[in-house]
Amino acid sequence: MPSLLRRLDLASRGLPALSAALLAFGLLAGPVAAQEGAAPGAAQGAAGEWRHGLSLLGTPKYPADFKHFDYVNPDAPKAGLLRLSVDGTFDSLNDIIPRGTPASGLQLIYDTLMSPAYDEVATEYGLLAESVRYPADFSTVTYRLRPEAKWHDGQPVTAEDVVWSFEQLTKNNPRQAYYYSHVKKAEVTGEREVTFTFDQAGNRELPQIVGQIRVMPKHWWTGKDASGKQRDISQGTLEVPLGSGPYKVKQVVPGRSISFERVPDYWGAGLPVNIGTNNFAEQRYEYFRDNVVELEAFKGDQYDFRVETSAKDWATAYDFPAVKQGKVILEEFPDRASGSMQAFIPNLRRTKFQDQRVRRALNYALDFDGMNRTLFFGQYKRTSSYFQNTELASSGLPTGLELEILNSVKDKVPPSVFTTPYANPPDGGEDVRRANLREAAKLLREAGYQVKGGKLVDPQGQPFTIEILLASPAFERVALFYKPTLERLGITVNIRQVDVSQYINRIRARDFDMIVTGWGQSLSPGNEQRDFWGSAAADREGSSNYAGIKDSGIDALIERVIYAKDRAELVAATHALDRVLLAHDYVVPTWNYPNTRTARWNRFGRPDKLPEYSFGFPDIWWWDAQKAAQTGGTQ
Numbered sequence: 001m002p003s004l005l006r007r008l009d010l011a012s013r014g015l016p017a018l019s020a021a022l023l024a025f026g027l028l029a030g031p032v033a034a035q036e037g038a039a040p041g042a043a044q045g046a047a048g049e050w051r052h053g054l055s056l057l058g059t060p061k062y063p064a065d066f067k068h069f070d071y072v073n074p075d076a077p078k079a080g081l082l083r084l085s086v087d088g089t090f091d092s093l094n095d096i097i098p099r100g101t102p103a104s105g106l107q108l109i110y111d112t113l114m115s116p117a118y119d120e121v122a123t124e125y126g127l128l129a130e131s132v133r134y135p136a137d138f139s140t141v142t143y144r145l146r147p148e149a150k151w152h153d154g155q156p157v158t159a160e161d162v163v164w165s166f167e168q169l170t171k172n173n174p175r176q177a178y179y180y181s182h183v184k185k186a187e188v189t190g191e192r193e194v195t196f197t198f199d200q201a202g203n204r205e206l207p208q209i210v211g212q213i214r215v216m217p218k219h220w221w222t223g224k225d226a227s228g229k230q231r232d233i234s235q236g237t238l239e240v241p242l243g244s245g246p247y248k249v250k251q252v253v254p255g256r257s258i259s260f261e262r263v264p265d266y267w268g269a270g271l272p273v274n275i276g277t278n279n280f281a282e283q284r285y286e287y288f289r290d291n292v293v294e295l296e297a298f299k300g301d302q303y304d305f306r307v308e309t310s311a312k313d314w315a316t317a318y319d320f321p322a323v324k325q326g327k328v329i330l331e332e333f334p335d336r337a338s339g340s341m342q343a344f345i346p347n348l349r350r351t352k353f354q355d356q357r358v359r360r361a362l363n364y365a366l367d368f369d370g371m372n373r374t375l376f377f378g379q380y381k382r383t384s385s386y387f388q389n390t391e392l393a394s395s396g397l398p399t400g401l402e403l404e405i406l407n408s409v410k411d412k413v414p415p416s417v418f419t420t421p422y423a424n425p426p427d428g429g430e431d432v433r434r435a436n437l438r439e440a441a442k443l444l445r446e447a448g449y450q451v452k453g454g455k456l457v458d459p460q461g462q463p464f465t466i467e468i469l470l471a472s473p474a475f476e477r478v479a480l481f482y483k484p485t486l487e488r489l490g491i492t493v494n495i496r497q498v499d500v501s502q503y504i505n506r507i508r509a510r511d512f513d514m515i516v517t518g519w520g521q522s523l524s525p526g527n528e529q530r531d532f533w534g535s536a537a538a539d540r541e542g543s544s545n546y547a548g549i550k551d552s553g554i555d556a557l558i559e560r561v562i563y564a565k566d567r568a569e570l571v572a573a574t575h576a577l578d579r580v581l582l583a584h585d586y587v588v589p590t591w592n593y594p595n596t597r598t599a600r601w602n603r604f605g606r607p608d609k610l611p612e613y614s615f616g617f618p619d620i621w622w623w624d625a626q627k628a629a630q631t632g633g634t635q
Contacts, residue, residue, distance in 0.1 A: 048133055048135060049133055050131040050132070050133045050144070051131060051132055051133060052064040052125060052126055052130075052131055053114075053123060053124060053125040053126065054114065054123070054124050054132060054207065054208045054211070055120065055122060055123040055124075056121075056122040056123075056204060056205065056208060056524050056526075057120075057121055057122055057123070057524070057567055060117075060120070060123050060125070061117065061119070061120050061123065062117065062125065062272070066272050067272055067275065068272050068275035068276055069117055069118070069119065069272070069273070069275075069276070069611075070119060070611075071118060071119055071607055071609060071610060071611040071616065071620065072275060072276025072277060072607060072620050073276050073605075073607050073620070073622070074275050074276045075276075076276050076279045076605070076620075076622040077279065077622050077623060077625070078262065078279055078280075078281065078622075079279075079280075079281050079622075079623045079625070080279075080280050080281055080282075080603075080622070080623020080625075080628070081280065081281065081282045081283075081284065081623075082280040082282070082283045082284070082304055082305070082604075082618055082623070083284050083286060083302070083303040083304045083305075084104075084105075084283065084284065084285050084286070084303055084304070084305060084618075085285070085286050085287075085288055085294055085297070085298070085303045085306065086104045086285050086286070086287050086288070087287075087288060087289075087291065087294065087472075087500075088101065088287065088289065088499075088500045089101060089255040089256075089287055089289065089500075090102060090103040090104070090254075090255060090258070090287065091236060091238075091254065091255065092236035092237060092238065093106065093237055093238055093239065093240060093241055093249070093252070093258075094233065094235070094236050094237050094241070096168065096169055096172060096173055096176075096214065096216075096233070097172050097173060097233075097234060097235070097236065098173055098174065098175070098508070098542055099236060100236035101500065101501060102236075103252070103258045103285070104258070104285045105247075105258060105260055105283060105285050106241075107214075107245075108245055108246065108247035108260045108283065109152075109241065109243030109244075109245045109247055109248055109249060109260065110214050110215065110216065110243050110244060110245045111127050111128045111149070111157075111215060111243075111244045111245045111268060112127055112128065112211065112212050112213065112214060112215065113126070113127060113128045113129040113132075113143050113145075113162070113210075113211040113212070113213065113215065114126060114127055114129060114132070114208070114211035114212060115127040115273040115274075117273075117611075118611035118612075118613050118614040118616055118619075118620075119611040119612050119613065120613075121337075121522075121523045121524055121613065122208070122522070122523070122524035124208060124211060124212075125272065125273050126146075126271075126273070127268065127271065127273055127274075128143075128145055128146060128149050128157055128162075128215055128244070128268075129143040129144060129145055129146070129211065130144055130145065130146040131143075131144045132144070132207070132211065134207040137201040137202060138198070138201060138202060138203055138204050138206060138207055139197070139198055139200070139201040140195055140196060140197045140198065140207075141195070141196050141206070141207035141210060141211075142189060142193055142194070142195040142196075143162070143193070143194055143195075143211060144190070144192055144193050145157060145158070145159060145162070145192040145193070145194075146192075146268075147192060148267055149244065149267055149268070150244065150267045151217050151220070151242055151243070151244045152242055152243055152244065152248055152263060153217075153220075153242060155217070155219060157215060157217075157244055158192075158218075159188040159189075159190070159191070159192055159193055159194040160188055160218055161215055161216065161217060161218050162186070162194040162213070162215050163186045163187060163188055163194055164216075164218040165213060165214060165215045165216045165218070166180070166183070166186045166196075166210075166213050167186065168216070168221075168233050168234075169213060169214070170183075171234075172233065172234045174540070174541060174542045175531070175542045175543065175544075178530075178531060178536075178537065178540060178543065179209075179527065179528065179531060180209075180210065180213075182198050182199050182200055182203060182206060182527075183196050183197070183198060183199075183206070183210060184197045184198060184199045185197050186210075196210045202563055203527070203562060203563065204563075204564075204565075205526040205527055205562065206527070209526075209527065215244070216233075216241075217242045217243075217244070220241070220242040221233045221241075225239055238252065238254055240252065244267070244268075245263075245266070245268075246262060246263060246266045246268070246269070246274065246277075246278035247260035247261060247262055247263060247278070247283065248260065248261060248263050250282065255287065256286070256287050257284060257285060257286050257287060258284070258285050259282055259283065259284035259285070260282065260283045260284075261281065261282050262278060262280065262281050262282070266278075276607075276620060277619050277620055278619070279618075279620075279621065279622035279623070280618060280622070280623060281623075283618070286302065286303050290473070291310075291472075291473060291474055295313060295317060298599065299320050299322070301322075301601060301631075301632070304600060304601045304603065304604075305598065305599075305600045305601075305604075305617065305618070306598065306599045306600070307596060307597065307598055308597040308598065308599060309474070309597075310474055311375070311376035311377055311379040311380060311593075312375060312376065312377065314379070314597050315377040315379070316377075318330055318599060322601075322631075326602060327601060327602055327630070327631045327632075328599055328600065328601055328602065329599070329600050329601075329602045330597075330598070330599050331598050331599075331600070332595040332596065332597050332598070333595060333596045333598065333610075333615035334594060334595050334596075335389070335594060335595060335596055336612055336613055337522065337523060337612075337613035337614060338390070338520055338521055338522055338523070339385070339386075339387040339388045339389050339390035339392060339393065339520075339521045340383075340388055340389075340518050340519065340520045340521060340592065341383060341385070341386040341387075341388065341518050341519050341521075341587065341589065342383060342516075342517070342518035342589070342590050342591065342592065343383070343516070343517075343518055343587035343588055343589045343590050344362070344366070344468070344482070344514055344515075344516055344587065344588040344590065345514060345515050345516070345517060345518075345546050345547050345586075345587050345588075346359060346362065346466075346513065346514050346547065346586075346587070346588075347510060347512055347513055347514065347515075347546075347547065347548055348538075348547050348548040348549065348550075348586070349510055349538075349539075349548040350513060352458070352464060353513075355447045355448075356584060356585050357443040357444070357446050357447040358443070358444065358447050358449075359585040359586065359587075359588075360443055360585045361439075361440040361441075361443040361444045361447075361489070362440075362486070362588050363424060363425055363585060363588045363589075364425045364436045364437065364439050364440035364443070365436070365437065365440045365482070365485045365486050365488075365489060366425075366482060366485070366588050366590075367427075367433050367436075367481075367485055368382050368424070368427055368590070368591070369427035369428060369432075370433070370481075371478070371481050371482075372591065374481065375477060375478065375481060376591065379593065380591035380592065380593055381591065381592055381593075382424050382427070382589060382590075382591065382592075383589040383590060383591060383592045384422060384423070384424055384582070384589060385578055385582070386519065386521065386577075386578050386581050386582070387521050387525075387574060387578050388592045389592060389594050390521070390523060391523075391571060392521070392523070392525065392571060392574040392575065392578065393575075393578060394421075394422070394575040394576070394578040394579040394582070395421065396421055397418070397419070397421060398417065398418065398575070398576065398579065400572070401568065401569065401572035402572040402573075402575045402576050402579075403418075404572075405557070405560055405572055405573055405576045406418065406576050406579070406580075408556075409553050409556045409557065412551075412552050412553030412556060413553040413557075413580045413583070414580065414583040414584065416583050417576075417579050417580055417583050422579065422582035422583060424589060425439070437485065437488060437489065440489055441489055444456065444489065449464060451489075451490040454490060455490050455492065456489060456490030456491050456492075457490075463492055464490065464491050464492065465491070465492040465493070465494065465513075466486065466491055466492070466493050466494070466513045466514050467493075467494045467495075467496050467512070467513045467514070468482075468483075468493065468494070468495050468496065468513070468514045468515070468516070469496050469498065469503065469506060469507075469512040469513070469514065469515050470495065470496065470497045470498070470503075470515075470516065471497065471498060471499065471500050471502075471503035471504075473497065475516050476495065476497060478516065478590075479495045479516065480495065483495065507546065508541050508542050509541065510539075510541075510548065515546060516590070517546065519532050519544065523613075524570070525561055525570075525574055526561065526562050527562055528544075529558045529561055529562070529577070530558055530562075531543050531544045531545065532544050532545060533545055533547075533549040533551075533554055533558070533581065534549075534554075534555055534558055535549070535550040535551065535552070535554075535555050538550045547586050547587060549581075549584075549586055551580075551584065553580055554577065554580055554581065554584075557573060557576050557577040557580060558577065560573040560576070560577075561573045561574055561577055596615065598615075598617075601631055602627050602630070602631055603623065603624060603627045603628035603631050604621050604622065604623060604624055604627070605621065605622050605623075605624040605627070606620065606621045606622075607620060
């Protein structure tokens with residue numbers, strides 16, 4: 001499993017920006033390891049051995065004495081200003097709590113115990129930690145800190161900081177408390193050592209994911225601010241926090257912008273995981289409340305780099321002079337590191353969505369072919385897996401180990417998973433659309449609904465209504481396209497657009513009928529699957545189980561994924577989980593795109609060969625003074 005921060009990065013690709021933000025608010029790379037199929041314990045030596053890196057798939061690619069990652073330019077210049085854009089606004093510089101809206105980029109000021117490699121799957125190397133060890137049963141893990149690690153005020157990063165950070169994170173953030181619920185205790189076990197003890201053995205992911213906990217300065221947060229007021233990490237704040245990372249906050253304009261400057265004497269600049277990274281002298285985030293204004297600001301050279309999530313804009317909005325002159329580069333990067341399910345998600349906590357026939361009818365009502373042609377210029381394909389575009393996506397009928405796993409929960413899963421591969425309703429012309437609507441109407445009648453006076457009503461005569469809750473104007477046209485077809489079935493549809501803060505609060509409180517969002521998946525799924533679809537997460541405020549899924553068969557398959565002993569079993573168990581999720585028709589799948597669409601002002605350099613699992617922007621890119629001079633850029 002990638003780190004939480006990297007998982008967020010992976011999850012955000014191919015999903016709306018808001019979906020990635022939701023993951024952050026309660027709280028997510030060359031050849032694969034040589035011994036990919038080996039059990040991690042066996043591949044990495046005897047229990048208790050100190051290691052420089054961890055991999056869920058076998059032996060880490062890079063040896064203990066490696067100088068830098070293969071995909072970086074170790075001589076990259078350290079200069080230049082990078083300007084980025086963000087939707088919405090912010091009101092806090094404390095991003096570990098679920099309340100408020102934190103500023104973007106705060107990860108730049110903090111270090112974690114471990115750091116990921118972009119040319120390997122689920123592999124981490126020491127950052128704050130110089131080494132790590134755990135026993136063969138994965139029941140504990142001990143990290144040993146580097147003696148040179150220090151905060152920006154010169155004080156050392158201590159094991160006490162790590163324990164305190166973990167305690168505060170799990171105390172003040174419900175999602176993190178749930179995610180790390182199997183950590184029984186965290187304690188200082190040596191001068192520079194911290195040990196996490198788990199409440200179970202055999203969970204191979206736990207030793208690695210605790211290494212991604214953000215470490216914060218205990219002495220600063222438990223101290224007083226310049227006015228003598230006691231700081232409180234459980235509350236939002238606009239006071240610039242102390243960090244240990246490669247950047248520190250330079251300037252804050254509340255709600256409008258935040259900039260970070262590289263720390264000239266950063267303690268970790270010479271570490272192998274940092275060589276060739278953090279190349280910009282300054283990184284600035286500019287905030288825009290409207291996507292139209294944001295796009296026009298990019299055209300006007302108000303910021304440098306843009307990920308384009310709108311197919312319409314990608315097809316029509318980039319025919320402006322700077323593109324023709326080569327000053328702006330349009331480029332797509334293949335996404336090999338993640339999959340996703342984006343969908344209309346009904347809230348199963350509402351009685352009207354609990355009948356599978358109703359949910360399947362809602363799928364038949366979606367004219368994806370017409371939506372793709374009309375709104376997306378034919379760029380998308382229909383999503384048919386929760387792990388779309390990865391080897392983890394199920395297909396055909398189950399065989400081999402996957403079939404064996406499904407047979408072990410045969411009494412808990414739909415019989416159709418053994419006989420019928422999942423398929424969305426057919427796409428096509430008007431005849432197919434009419435046939436789909438007839439099938440939808442049939443399913444609704446079978447579920448006890450009937451049309452009276454042009455309105456679909458339940459057996460008690462109550463009208464069937466759906467409020468589609470949105471926070472992004474970009475999705476209004478999608479919902480509006482879906483609305484007329486639902487209304488032809490007699491369903492009353494209201495589209496409600498609210499601001500981001502209200503949207504997030506309503507999602508946390510489960511106060512919605514239907515939303516349009518999704519889940520991002522890494523190539524090594526694990527404990528987060530409980531948060532996505534586990535029964536225990538269904539009624540827990542702030543979880544990512546948006547749909548409210550409660551199913552014993554899915555719970556059992558999640559555990560098979562988490563406790564898989566090798567890569568083959570992980571893939572088979574994930575296929576089984578995917579297949580059962582699809583068989584329940586929990587969501588109305590929408591679209592997917594295999595690449596990340598980007599536009600940038602041509603003032604940056606990058607390595608000749610990018611890592612396989614990330615295009616690495618901005619981590620491994622740099623300011624190119626010659627290109628910048630040709631585009632009017634300044635440092």
